[in-house]
């Protein structure tokens with residue numbers, strides 16, 4: 001965080017932290033769309049490469065616009081440092097690869113975004129890093145999964161798509177007692193409503209593609225932690241392997257950060273209004289919203305989240321056919337697999353984000369054929385509630 005913004009509240013840091021003004025004194029941050037940089041002399045170039053002369057060398061390593069994005073989000077999150085990546089999956093993969101080597105073991109909650117599960121369940125074991133998936137809500141399962149070589153725990157909370165909430169502080173304690181770290185995918189909560197590092201996690205990852213952009217324009221990701229965590233695990237790996245964020249995307253996402261708090265506050269209120277409107281609806285067999293008292297882990301929500309979520313999940317009576325009829329009958333809410341967007345979006349996880357899982361694995365996670373995930377946008381809440389209630393009549 002820059003010295004000039006450290007004393008301000010998170011929402012203020014979202015607007016000002018990390019700003020690097022050029023000699024022109026621009027109001028809006030400059031887009032440094034360049035692959036690299038030139039040097040005044042061969043001596044300066046040598047010194048830059050030795051790390052003796054501060055400045056930029058090559059945009060795979062660092063870039064002023066990307067740097068502004070990293071500093072701003074680190075300031076918002078309350079993290080020591082951040083590194084931006086091309087996508088959220090690059091952030092997840094980097095966070096794990098950076099900490100692990102062949103022979104280590106990972107424990108993760110089985111309820112997570114399909115690609116994250118692929119990385120942990122299928123990809124890491126190919127490189128000699130076995131993993132154990134547990135029911136994230138059962139602390140005994142985390143304890144029982146620990147092996148002498150366990151180096152990292154990974155979870156997301158609320159989970160995608162069933163919005164289960166896992167006790168981050170308690171899982172962090174189990175990880176640390178085992179000599180392991182905890183990485184949290186905080187996409188569904190956003191940094192506005194949940195601070196995993198304060199709760200005890202060592203690393204936080206985001207798909208910036210979601211609420212950070214919030215307007216469906218570009219992909220991005222970010223890994224956050226203490227300065228030491230980032231230096232020890234992420235810094236060199238990112239520079240040398242190159243899943244770096246483009247300066248253009250960093251500029252879009254930097255501008256996205258400026259409006260994140262107002263967007264997420266409004267989207268959360270809308271999601272809560274929709275959840276209340278759907279509660280007790282005869283065609284809905286299960287309704288999950290982290291902001292409601294009837295959420296299965298309401299006590300943990302209260303303990304670790306500052307508000308609910310911009311997402312609501314619900315199961316429609318009648319299985320896949322009914323869920324498809326419902327989606328097709330929506331006039332305003334669009335069918336898409338993204339979330340956190342200005343436009344309200346509906347997803348059928350069983351046939352999209354989680355189609356790779358077996359039917360049994362989906363059933364274990366509560367992803368039934370009638371289950372849908374709704375991401376609240378910035379439309380007027382009454383229009384959205386009317387659209388959803390009208391579409392339910394078509395089921």
Ligand SMILES: Cc1ncc(COP(=O)(O)O)c(C=O)c1O
Pocket residue numbers: 087088089090092113115116156160185187188206207208209210219220221
């Ligand atoms: C919880 C979660 N983590 C990670 C990702 C991956 O992000 P990206 O699509 O930006 O690679 C997603 C994307 O849907 C997600 O929902």
